Amino acid sequence: MNLFDVYPINPINIVRGQGSLVYDNHDTEYLDMYGGHAVISIGHTHPHYVKRLEDQLHKLGFYSNSIEIPIQKELAQKLGKVSGKEDYQLFLCNSGAEANENALKLASFYNGKKKVIAFSKSFHGRTSLAVAVTDNPKIVAPINETDNVIFLPWADEAALEEAFKNNEISSVIIEGIQGVGGIQVAPEGFLQKTRSLCDQYNAVFIADSVQCGYGRTGKFFSHDFAGVDADIYSMAKGMGNGFPVGGIIISPKIQPAYGMLGTTFGGNHLACAAGLAVLETIEQDNLLQNAAEIGGYLIKELNKLEQVKEVRGRGLMIGIELPEELAHARKELLNKHHIFTGEAKPNVIRLLPALNLTKAHADRFLEAFVNVLNQ
Numbered sequence: 001m002n003l004f005d006v007y008p009i010n011p012i013n014i015v016r017g018q019g020s021l022v023y024d025n026h027d028t029e030y031l032d033m034y035g036g037h038a039v040i041s042i043g044h045t046h047p048h049y050v051k052r053l054e055d056q057l058h059k060l061g062f063y064s065n066s067i068e069i070p071i072q073k074e075l076a077q078k079l080g081k082v083s084g085k086e087d088y089q090l091f092l093c094n095s096g097a098e099a100n101e102n103a104l105k106l107a108s109f110y111n112g113k114k115k116v117i118a119f120s121k122s123f124h125g126r127t128s129l130a131v132a133v134t135d136n137p138k139i140v141a142p143i144n145e146t147d148n149v150i151f152l153p154w155a156d157e158a159a160l161e162e163a164f165k166n167n168e169i170s171s172v173i174i175e176g177i178q179g180v181g182g183i184q185v186a187p188e189g190f191l192q193k194t195r196s197l198c199d200q201y202n203a204v205f206i207a208d209s210v211q212c213g214y215g216r217t218g219k220f221f222s223h224d225f226a227g228v229d230a231d232i233y234s235m236a237k238g239m240g241n242g243f244p245v246g247g248i249i250i251s252p253k254i255q256p257a258y259g260m261l262g263t264t265f266g267g268n269h270l271a272c273a274a275g276l277a278v279l280e281t282i283e284q285d286n287l288l289q290n291a292a293e294i295g296g297y298l299i300k301e302l303n304k305l306e307q308v309k310e311v312r313g314r315g316l317m318i319g320i321e322l323p324e325e326l327a328h329a330r331k332e333l334l335n336k337h338h339i340f341t342g343e344a345k346p347n348v349i350r351l352l353p354a355l356n357l358t359k360a361h362a363d364r365f366l367e368a369f370v371n372v373l374n375q
C-alpha cells in the first residue's frame with residue numbers, strides 16, 4: 001500500500017531530537033526554528049515530558065469518557081492557573097480543527113444563530129465547519145460550502161459593524177495572530193471592537209489560539225494583549241508538545257448539557273499526562289518570559305537587516321517578509337545551514353520554535369540568516 005500523497009515533503013528523515021535540535025538518520029544535526037509547525041512547545045524529548053508520559057503509560061493509556069478521569073480535572077486546574085482563565089470550563093479533543101469545530105457548534109447551540117464571521121487569509125483547519133471558515137477556496141470541497149460564513153477584510157472595523165447589523169451573527173472566529181496567513185497581528189483595537197459587538201448582539205467571540213496561543217507570544221493567549229476575554233479559546237499544537245491533544249476553554253456564561261459535545265479519544269489519560277507535562281514545564285521554567293525575551297531579541301535583530309521587507313509577530317511567533325529575489329532563503333537555510341523554518345505565501349519565513357529556545361540558538365539562526373541574505 002502507498003501513502004496518500006498529499007504532502008510536498010523534504011527528503012529528510014528526522015529520527016531523534018533534543019530541545020531545539022533534531023537529527024536525521026545520518027546523524028546530521030538540524031536547528032528546529034519551526035517546532036514541527038508550532039507544535040514543539042517545551043523542546044523535543046523534554047525529560048519531564050518523557051517521564052510523565054512513560055509513568056502514565058505504565059499505569060493506563062486510555063479509558064473512555066464514561067468514567068471519572070481525575071487527570072482531566074488536574075489538567076483543567078493547571079490550565080486555569082497558567083492561562084489566568086480560572087473560571088472557564090475545559091472540553092478536550094484531539095486537534096485544532098476539531099477544537100474550532102466544537103467552538104463554532106457550541107456558539108450556535110448557545111445563541112441559536114447560524115452565521116459566522118471569519119476573516120480574509122484566515123486558517124482554522126480542514127474539517128467541515130473549520131474549513132468553511134478558512135479563507136482558502138482550494139481546500140474547501142463542494143460539500144463544505146455554506147452560506148453561513150461571511151468573510152470580512154482583515155481588521156476592518158466598519159465592515160465588522162455592518163455585518164452585525166441584521167443580528168444573525170452566531171460567532172466571530174479570529175486568530176490573535178494569523179499564522180498561515182503570514183503572521184499578521186490582529187490590532188488590539190479591532191479585538192476590542194469585536195468584543196463589544198459580540199456583547200451588543202449576543203454573539204460568541206471565538207479566539208483561535210491553535211497556533212498563536214499556549215504562551216508562544218509571551219502571553220498565554222495572544223488575544224490577551226488587547227485586554228479582552230474571548231468567550232471560547234481553541235487550542236491544540238503546543239498543548240501536547242507533539243502528543244495529539246486539542247481543546248476549547250469556555251466562558252462560564254455558556255452552560256453545558258449532556259451530549260452537547262463529545263469524543264472518544266479526547267481527554268484520554270495519556271493526552272492529559274502530555275498536557276500536564278507541558279504546563280508544568282511552562283510554569284517551572286518560566287517559558288512565557290523566555291518566549292517574550294528571546295522573541296523580542298530576534299525581532300530586534302531581524303529589524304536591523306536592510307534586505308528584510310518587514311518583520312511581524314510577537315514573542316516566538318515571527319514572520320520575516322522577504323523581497324522576491326530572496327525567495328530562495330528558506331531553502332538555503334535548510335540545505336546549507338540545516339535550519340528548519342516555516343513558510344507563508346508569498347515569501348514569508350515563519351519562525352515557530354520551542355518556547356525554551358536559547359539565546360545561543362537564536363544567534364545561530366541569525367548568523368546563518370545573515371549569511372544567506374548576503375550571498
Ligand SMILES: Cc1ncc(COP(=O)(O)O)c(C=O)c1O
Nearest residue numbers: 095096097123124125179210211
Ligand atoms: C490557527 C489555526 N487554527 C487551526 C488549525 C488546525 O489545526 P489542526 O491541524 O491540528 O487540525 C491550525 C493548523 O495549522 C492553525 O494554524
